[in-house]
Amino acid sequence: MREELLRSLPQVSKLIEHYKDRYPEVYVKQAVKDTLDQIRKEIKEGKRSTLTDLYEFLEESVRKKAQTKLRRVINATGVVINTNLGRSPLAEEVAEFVSYIAKGYSNLEYDLDEGRRGSRYKLVEEYLIQLTGCESAFVVNNNASAVFLVLNTHASGKEVIVSRGELVEIGGSFRIPDIMRASGARLIEVGTTNKTRLKDYEIAITENTALIMKVHRSNFYMEGFVEDVKVEDLLKLSLPVYYDTGSGLLLDLKTLGINSEEPDLKSCVEKGIHLISASGDKLLGGPQAGIILGKKHLVEPIKRNPLSRIVRIDKMTLAGLEMTLRLYMEERWQEIPILRMLSYKPSYLRRRAKKLYNLIKEKVPELELGIVKDTSKCGGGSLPELTLQTYCVSIKHEKLSAQELSRRLRNLDTPLIGRIKENTLLLDVRTILDEELKLIPDIIRKALL
Numbered sequence: 001m002r003e004e005l006l007r008s009l010p011q012v013s014k015l016i017e018h019y020k021d022r023y024p025e026v027y028v029k030q031a032v033k034d035t036l037d038q039i040r041k042e043i044k045e046g047k048r049s050t051l052t053d054l055y056e057f058l059e060e061s062v063r064k065k066a067q068t069k070l071r072r073v074i075n076a077t078g079v080v081i082n083t084n085l086g087r088s089p090l091a092e093e094v095a096e097f098v099s100y101i102a103k104g105y106s107n108l109e110y111d112l113d114e115g116r117r118g119s120r121y122k123l124v125e126e127y128l129i130q131l132t133g134c135e136s137a138f139v140v141n142n143n144a145s146a147v148f149l150v151l152n153t154h155a156s157g158k159e160v161i162v163s164r165g166e167l168v169e170i171g172g173s174f175r176i177p178d179i180m181r182a183s184g185a186r187l188i189e190v191g192t193t194n195k196t197r198l199k200d201y202e203i204a205i206t207e208n209t210a211l212i213m214k215v216h217r218s219n220f221y222m223e224g225f226v227e228d229v230k231v232e233d234l235l236k237l238s239l240p241v242y243y244d245t246g247s248g249l250l251l252d253l254k255t256l257g258i259n260s261e262e263p264d265l266k267s268c269v270e271k272g273i274h275l276i277s278a279s280g281d282k283l284l285g286g287p288q289a290g291i292i293l294g295k296k297h298l299v300e301p302i303k304r305n306p307l308s309r310i311v312r313i314d315k316m317t318l319a320g321l322e323m324t325l326r327l328y329m330e331e332r333w334q335e336i337p338i339l340r341m342l343s344y345k346p347s348y349l350r351r352r353a354k355k356l357y358n359l360i361k362e363k364v365p366e367l368e369l370g371i372v373k374d375t376s377k378c379g380g381g382s383l384p385e386l387t388l389q390t391y392c393v394s395i396k397h398e399k400l401s402a403q404e405l406s407r408r409l410r411n412l413d414t415p416l417i418g419r420i421k422e423n424t425l426l427l428d429v430r431t432i433l434d435e436e437l438k439l440i441p442d443i444i445r446k447a448l449l
């Protein structure tokens, strides 16, 4: 029986022939080999007694092998800065500029006025100075490297005082204290988890203290018996203060109708904080980058640190960052997707949910659909206390569970990622891009095939 089944497996070359007009041969070969290996193994282990599903099995395998690994997905989770889904999508004009610069040569390190070597860092420094009023600015690969570089430059072999309440972990096992230690700085922890007072810092200062560091508690919110020292007060300690703000906010959140204490870069500079760092792809809404701002005499040595080369920003990121900063310069923040999403009013979201509801209803009438009021989140370790009122389209299928439905939607060429609440799949319309709305009915249709 097993022998017979093994012998009746089609020839490899025949199978490859079957697919190679539709998919590049290199992926077809891999998929055929993997699938046949798998099937032979199942037969030998007695787990398979038929080959009727062979082509179905193979089709799926070839399709998967031929897909790019990195793919666009539709974010219907309602988490705006979704770290798992690539944090901030870029504005249209920003993405176009990245592609334009990437396709050709550029003046990345060439001074066009002088006709000689220039600096890549100059390209965005002027914008950052104008937008925040800082004396000097520098950009690196991400904020984790900014933290490392600031501390390595100014506090290697010296002490940095930081509150215990701020020794945070920011997703994916990135822990501020680990980065600090790796930089060669000696961490002096003061206060307790919920309370740190100015006096705690004062007592900890020695002749070896290089910096006072404040880390924004970006991804959690403490309520109740809590006391910490405002950054303004830390400035009274007559030592350089370094503030890792996390989110890189470049406008007043009230503009978006959001009330929050989230620090924005401009007001940090205005307060006179000596060094500030932030991410490029959180509330700033640009590409992954680390931004360092501050007093000239403290930022210049960071630029000269040889380790800055290790965390150097690349040209596509610089292109994305420049164009994003220009949108702020021109007061066109509405074009930055995450800021637009955060600013949506519930009445608008309800209309949007109704629109999506109708689109799906028309194409996939067999589903049980509804419109549900719920809340979305900012995400990305920003504004954890914030809940944004939103509307979702709820989807129920008479046979498939919400888990099975989401699994199928994840497995398509354009995966659609929603969230599950009380055994119902919800599509939160806040985080779906305009051009994606009309694609959704066909995606769902395909998932049900």
Ligand SMILES: *Cc1c(COP(=O)(O)O)cnc(C)c1O
Residues within 6 Å of the ligand: 142, 143, 144, 145, 147, 170, 174, 215, 216, 217, 218, 219, 244, 245, 246, 247, 278, 279, 280, 289, 290, 381
């Ligand atoms: C997110 C975050 C970081 C890490 O930034 P990346 O750009 O992801 O490297 C560091 N510090 C704080 C306070 C953050 O919120």
